[in-house]
Amino acid sequence: MTMTPEQASWFAEVFDRLVGGVEKVLLGKTHVIRLSFAALLSEGHLLLEDVPGTGKTSLARAMAQSVAGTSNRVQFTPDLLPGDITGVSVYDQRSAAFEFHRGPVFANIVLADEINRASPKTQSALLEVMEEEQITVDGVTHRVAVPFMVIATQNPIEQAGTYRLPEAQLDRFIMKTSIGYPDHAATIRILEGADHRAHDTSVPSVISAETVVEMAALARRVHVDPTVNDYVSRLVDATRGAQEVRLGASVRGALALIRTAKTLAAANGRHYVLPDDVKSLAEPVLAHRLVLDPEAEFDGVTTSRVISQLLIETPPPSDRQAV
Known part of the structure; x- marks a missing residue:
């Protein structure tokens, strides 16, 4: 069953309220916040490539508060073990049985800070939970x-002392983006509130965690025209032949x-996808999945530039079927 126009309007209204609430904490970063909620409502995970102090922890905490959920932060270091993330089984002498102690991964939103500083073994502890929303211990x-x-x-x-994420793990992040530094106006607003600590700022919940699940299920029902599917297929094929x-x-x-x-179409109040939706998401969704030729990297070519060029060279559909 396809999403109705009325449901699309409701989805867009709730989405804007979620973004507006988090924007009070992460000033001047509407685009990044919209991408983050699009990733959440697409049931995916987000990779942020950013320097310290740009508000990554504040973003994760504010998103969790806005959906009445829980959040945990894990600082990845070279000595971090898989059990420090997933949890461990501890022997209880009184009951003569092993009791499972849950790790920080048991939350609605988990911030894996500086994930590339942990060993590949520890990084891989996230693979099962990211793909299947479960972990297996003992x-x-x-x-x-x-x-x-x-x-x-x-x-x-x-990059000193880091372990590059393997392609298989990068592929499990639905998007990759960056927050970046705020502009001048946003910086002034931040400085005016310097007497308030970031931890003291809370975001009122807009919806419940159960409603997030309902919205994600609703987003899956947005209509996608066969010509749009064809466009995405041609675009992905073009990345392989570049x-x-x-x-x-x-x-x-x-x-x-x-x-x-x-999800983006629904967030914009539409019950159908346009080629422009695909274009706007091509770079954050596809760029981190590409592996460049070493010579191209040496020449300064970036995956973002490759995607931009392919969007120019790959013509979008000019019409669509009636919804």
Whole structure:
């Protein structure tokens, strides 16, 4: 059953209220906040590549508060162990049995700060929970909270002592973006509120966690015209054939582009996807999934530039079928 125009209007109204609430904490970053909520309502995870002090923790906490959910922050370090994330089984002498102690991953929104500073073994502890929303410890499966979202960060400047995320793990992030520094006007507003600590600022809840699940299910019902599916397929195929690219976008990337385009369409009050939705999301959804040829990287080519060029070279559909 396709989403109705009335449902699309309600979705857009709630989405704007969610964004507006978080924007009071993360000033001047409406676009990033919209992308973050689009990732949440597309049932995906977000990778932020940013320098310290740009508001990543505030974003995760404010998003959790706005949906009446829980949030945890994990600082990734070289000595962090998988059990420090997922939890461990501890032997209880009184009951003569092992008792599972839950780790920080059991929250609605988990901030994995500087994820590339942990060892590959620890990074891989997130793979199962990001894909299947469950973890397995000592052969026992434990479901995590619903909704569930990982917001991972990595520092693009300091690479000493880091472990680059493998392509298989990058592919599991539905989007990659950055918050960046605020502009002059937003900085002035931040400085005017310098007497308030970030931890003291709270965001009123707009909806419940259960409503987030309902909105995600509603977003899946947004209509996608066959010509838009064809456009996404051609765009993804183009990434695989680009001269500068050694490894193009996966099928998971194509699915992520459709899923997020559906959510963005609903957030804009539409019950159908437009090619412009795909265009606006192509860079945050696909760029981190590409592996460039070493020579192209040496010449200063970036994945974002490749995506921009492919959007120019790949013509969008000129018409669509009636909804």
